[in-house]
Structures are given as C-alpha cells and as structure tokens.
Amino acid sequence: MPINVRDIKAYRKDEKAQHALLTDEEKRRIIQNSLPAPIEQPSVSGLSTKERRSRLGVRKFMLNQLHLLIFALMHGIFSLYIRIRQACNLVRYQISSILYYHHATPQYIQRDVTGLSKKPRHLSAVLRSESRRVAVDLDRLIDETAELATWCACAEIPMVSVYEKTGILKKHMPRIYEATTQKLAFYYGGEHPTLAVSSPHKDSYSSPDMDSNMGHLKLHLISAQDGRESVVDLTRTLAEMSQKGKLSPQDISMELIDNELSEGIMPEPDLLILFGPNVQLSNYPPWQIRLTEIFCLNDNESFGYQVFLKALRNYASAQMRRGK
DSSP states (O other), X not given: OOOOHHHHHHXXXXXXXXXXXXXXXXXXXXXXHXXXXXXXXXXXXXXXXXXXXXXXXXXXXXXXXXXXXXHHHXXXXXXXXXXXXXXXXXXXXXXXXXXXXXXTOHHHXXXXXXXXXXXXXXXXXXXXXXXXXXXHHHHHHHHHHHHHHHHHHHTTOOEEEEEOTTOTTGGGHHHHHHHHHHHHHHHHXXXXXXXXXXXXXXXXXXXXXXXXXXXXXXXXXXXXXXXXXXXXXXXXXHHHHHHTTSSOGGGOOHHHHHHHHHHHTOOOOSEEEEXXXXXXXXXXXXXXXXXXXXXXXXXXXXXXXXXXHHHHHHHHHOOOXXXX
C-alpha cells in the first residue's frame, strides 16, 4: 500500500535532521505500512484428497488423452475421406480414358475438340523425372513429349512447349525430333504436319519440307536454366548497356523486357498442363506464366490423353479477365 502524506513528511524531516528525529520503531512502522499485504499460502495438510490428487497430474493426463483421441478421430475421418476421394477420382479417370481414348486417330482428336469455343495457340506442359534409372526415365520422357506434340498437332495447336527441370530433354533434341516424327507418321499414316524442334540458345531441328498442307508444329524444349537465370542475365545486360550509355534508362520498359524474354526464351503460353496431383511448377520460368491458365487434375498421377482433353475443355470455358 502507498505511504501516506504524514509519513512522507516525517521521513523527509528526519532525513534533513540526519535521521535524528525518528526512532527505529517509527521507521519500522513506516516501512511496514508501505509493504503489500502478505499472501497466505495454504498448508498441504489443509488440502482435500481431491486437490492432492490433482497435483499429481491426473486431470492433465486425462485431458491430454482426450485431445489425442479427438485428434486421432479427426485424422482417421480425414484420411478416410482422402482415400475415398482418390478411389472415386481414379475410377472416373479410368472410365474417362476408356470413353475418350484417341486410338491413334487424328479424326477422333479433332472430333473431341471441335465443339470447343476456343483453343490455345501455345500449349505448355510440365514433365517430371521420376525413375532413378536415367535411360528408362529418358525413354519415358521422350515418348511422352512426342505423344503430347502429336496430340497438339491433331488438335491444330501450332506450338507446344515442354518443360523438364533438369534439362535432360534439351540434350537429346535429335532423338525427340525422330520420335515425334515417327509418332506423327504413325497417327497420320501418310502425309503429316511438318515439325520443328527448338530450344533456347541451341540450333533447331526442322522438317526439310516446310510446305506441307497438313500444317506445321513447333515443339519448344525448356528447363529451369531458362527461368530465373535468364531474367537475371537480361537485367545485368540492360544495366551494363545503360551504364555504358548504349541504352537510355527511359527506354527500359515492361514491353522491352517482354520482347527480349519472348525472343530469347519463348512467348507466353496460353495454357499450362501439370500431369500430377498437385500444382508444382518446379521452377518453371516465372515471366512466361503471368497470364497463363494453369490446369492440374486432382489425384491424377499419370500422363494421359484424358488430362489433355480436360485441360482443353477447362481452357475453353475459362474467363480471361486480365485484371478487369
């Protein structure tokens, strides 16, 4: 409790008199009046048996067990829901793959996309390395790339870009060109669309006869190296040119950066397909997907035509607001 005014005055007067006015008893009384009231601690002997047991942690233990039980029930219900959803989606995807199988026939693919209100001019896809056996995984990636390119040719999509993070596809461009050409010949039988396989900062492979009446398909291969590193290199180049007086800072704009990256890497795709259960871009070039429609099929673990067709249908029904 606070010291009253009388005690304060008495103490100050005593201090001026070199502590000769107040006795030790009066000083003790002033100090005791300023101290808070002591808190009474209950003795252990005065506690009831129930209170003594609570000190042993029985209530806390029971409460923890209750929380664990509730957590286990919630986890079990959620796991059951996930398993049921995955099983239902797997059955749906299998039925869809049977009903809408292309049978390596371009007419079937054209029939599937005929009723769509719009189609992407540039389609992109993310393919992932899964197996530790490099040779087997490379064959799978090449076959999937050729298959996807052939589907795009049949759907009259003029450009397709395939992203593989490690860049192993870019090292085998001749094999990809041959595999895609063989796949096109297998689908079309005779005359088929011409093909050009390209990659940033590398020589392209193209068909000798570019005047085919069946159209032309451009297959572009990119990797993680063509993403953030390209943006950093372009920024460094523009900064050096500006410091040397070759380029005015006022000339550096979003349009300039967009044109440079589009010419150096690739133009922005209209649709990006992820052949996986989750949205994992795996360091896909960030500048190229600012306005891209991204499609990912829930609980899907496989590369298949039904994913390609669902992505095209989803793109046809999507509204491109572009900031409006």
